[in-house]
Amino acid sequence: MKEKTLVKICGLRRPSDAQAVNRVLPDFAGFILSPGFRRSIGLEQAVRLRGLLDPRIRTVGVYVDADPEEIIKAAASGAVNLIQLHGKEDDEYIERIILRTSLPVIKAFRIGEKSDLEQAVKCPAQWILLDSGTGTGKSFDWELLASFLEEHGSAGKAKSPESLRYRGDSRPAGENLFPGNHPWLLAGGLSPENVAAAVMRFCPTAVDVSSKVETDGWKDPEKIRAFTEAVRRK
Numbered sequence: 001m002k003e004k005t006l007v008k009i010c011g012l013r014r015p016s017d018a019q020a021v022n023r024v025l026p027d028f029a030g031f032i033l034s035p036g037f038r039r040s041i042g043l044e045q046a047v048r049l050r051g052l053l054d055p056r057i058r059t060v061g062v063y064v065d066a067d068p069e070e071i072i073k074a075a076a077s078g079a080v081n082l083i084q085l086h087g088k089e090d091d092e093y094i095e096r097i098i099l100r101t102s103l104p105v106i107k108a109f110r111i112g113e114k115s116d117l118e119q120a121v122k123c124p125a126q127w128i129l130l131d132s133g134t135g136t137g138k139s140f141d142w143e144l145l146a147s148f149l150e151e152h153g154s155a156g157k158a159k160s161p162e163s164l165r166y167r168g169d170s171r172p173a174g175e176n177l178f179p180g181n182h183p184w185l186l187a188g189g190l191s192p193e194n195v196a197a198a199v200m201r202f203c204p205t206a207v208d209v210s211s212k213v214e215t216d217g218w219k220d221p222e223k224i225r226a227f228t229e230a231v232r233r234k
Helices: 015-024 043-052 068-077 091-101 114-121 142-152 195-202 221-232
Strands: 006-009 028-032 058-063 082-085 105-110 127-131 184-187 206-209
Touching: 006 221, 015 043, 015 221, 028 043, 028 206, 043 058, 043 068, 058 068, 068 082, 068 091, 082 091, 091 105, 105 114, 114 127, 114 142, 142 195, 195 206, 195 221
Parallel strands: 006 028, 006 206, 028 058, 058 082, 082 105, 105 127, 127 184, 184 206
Antiparallel strands: none
């Protein structure tokens, strides 16, 4: 039986965004709660949007080098079910957030070279996210990830493309290819057109999208539907 790849739609800002994701029920919906980004919203708006979202959708508060007290406040508000850290937060910071909020933490890593992937493996966060930056909408070098998985994937138990099958026509049943057994999200440059191929190749626990399901800078219900359906057909 195939393991289902989860879907995260990030950067919700408006009630219409909540309505759009409710129609397709992704597994996660993200709010950008650090100021200064195009999709940033305040905690009050996040609370309102959480109230509009189907309760089956888990919400993720995204932060970049934030004061930990801001994150703790958001966790206490009930607006978010997970915390995503997208800055330079170190292990001590991550462990503090886990302890103070009792919520799962996703740590994002900007992948530019092999050492970035090696650092992700050692992270104390419950989840990791592999991306090219902070909401750039661009892919990092997937060949770098492919080589890393070939060498280290499945906790080192399977090292050839043939046995991992992430280059093939079907994904392994229930296989987490990323070493260390972190559940992990693939992000950056994913779209309704390419996400199915990414899922087939890398078998991420979840895929994360924001800009590629927008039109003129705003969430597009049809693109959200197309993206979610492309993942779930695999």
